[in-house]
Amino acid sequence: MSVQLPLAPGSAIGILGGGQLGRMLALAAARLGFDVVVLERQADSPAGRTAAKLIVADYKDEAALADLAGLTGLVTYEFENVPASSVDWLAAHGVEVAPGARALAVAQDRFEEKTFLNAHGAPTVAFAPADTPQEAVKAVAKLGAPALMKTRREGYDGKGQRWVEHAPDAAAAFAELGGVPVIVEAAAEFVRELSVIAARGRDGAMAVYPLAENHHEHGILRRSIAPARASQATAEQAERIAARVLSGLDYVGVIGIELFEMADGRLLVNEIAPRVHNTGHWTQDGCEVDQFEQHIRAIAGWPLGPTKPIAQVEMLNLLGEEADAWVRFAAEPETRIHLYGKHGARPGRKMGHLNRVRPL
Incomplete structure (x- = not known):
């Protein structure tokens, strides 16, 4: 059709x-x-x-x-x-x-992703690919231990990755990850983790949401606070990164970009996700147009909507049986509940999220 x-x-x-x-x-x-x-x-x-x-x-x-x-x-x-x-x-x-095949290809391979980012003025930590145990050992020795080893493909919420504390341990880590091609990343001495949700329309117009500050536990996003307290310079830096990524991919739709804020104020890109993103869930109750409507607008060729925040939001992921406390959450006047209708609450499984809303 x-x-x-x-x-x-x-x-x-x-x-x-x-x-x-x-x-x-x-x-x-x-x-x-x-x-x-x-x-x-x-x-x-x-x-x-x-x-x-x-x-x-x-x-x-x-x-x-x-x-x-x-x-x-x-x-x-x-x-x-x-x-x-x-x-x-x-x-x-x-x-x-939409988004197109280029975005998918870049995001599906962590080495291709970081190579693309650096080529388009979006800085990352130092990194190196490894296809064998020997190459993995050399990569960690070159980048310095500790280093983070990740499978180039698949993996999410902390899966498919291992910290390597000493270079000789890289061979064992490579085997533990299945003996598949990996990327080795230098450790990032960051101050905090941030993210920016951005959109690009079919006419090239862009819309960027305020930064979110994110906190992870066991490799899984636990909560996001947005708009994050950040300087104008930091916000503008994130917007420049988003614009470079979106333009470089000729992107249409919403994208999530995870960032490390370094002590000197620089932002490094951790990874990109060519889709709506967990760290953007706060926009459902904190912005004039949320990330989900924005994505539909963008791919459908509609004008992009405003990204202005209307509230301060703390987004909390509900993992496993935590969602069973929905009655208690429903009694909290500042809380908006978003449940996913999943069956089978396993530990660590995202069953829903809360947006706790406060005035700006």
Whole structure:
């Protein structure tokens, strides 16, 4: 199905992936008058239960992709590990996919990602690739221990990575990560972790949200505070980084950029995510237009919405059985509850989040 942009209300938008980000995108799209078609492997998924139509199949199933293409000419994705071959198939059959294949390719390989960032004026820590145990040892020796070793592909919420305290230990860490290609990163002596959520429209217009300050536990985002207390110079530095990344990728949609703030005030990019982002959940109750509506606006060719903050927000991820306390949270006047409709509360699994709202 061909698509005419800007996309008119009543049209359909496809989403690859049925998790909580897909769910919140589907809800935002519905609010703007769009129908959503979700392609997801599980029959019972958070996004699938909010969509106008659900296609249950593997992301690489060409019959399912053909069904999706027959229902909508515009598709997005909720996570960056969707197979690039699926995006290529859709594009080859006339479907507009946003963000595009370039963003997906860069984000799916951590070495390609950091290489791209440095080439486009977005600084990172020093890094080196390693394809063998011997190369891993040499990389840590070159960069200095301790160093962080990550698989080049896959991995999230602290998975797929190991700290290496001494160079000779790198061979064992390489084996523990499955013996697959890795990237070794120099340790970052940062003051705090920040993130910026930004959007780019089809006309090249950009919209940047205020910075969020983020706190992780065991590799999982625990809470974000936004707008973060930051100098004008820091905010402008983050905006410049976002603009370089978005322009370099010819990006359409919302992107999340994780940052390290160094003691001297420099910002280093930790990683990028070509999608709506956990650290942007605060925008649902803290901004005039949240990140989910902004993403739908951008990919549909609509004007981008204002990113002005209307409240101070502390976003708290609800992990495992913490979401069972919804009655207590509902009694807190300043708290807005966002639950994902997941079944099976496992330790560390994101079941929802809270936005605790206070005046600016």
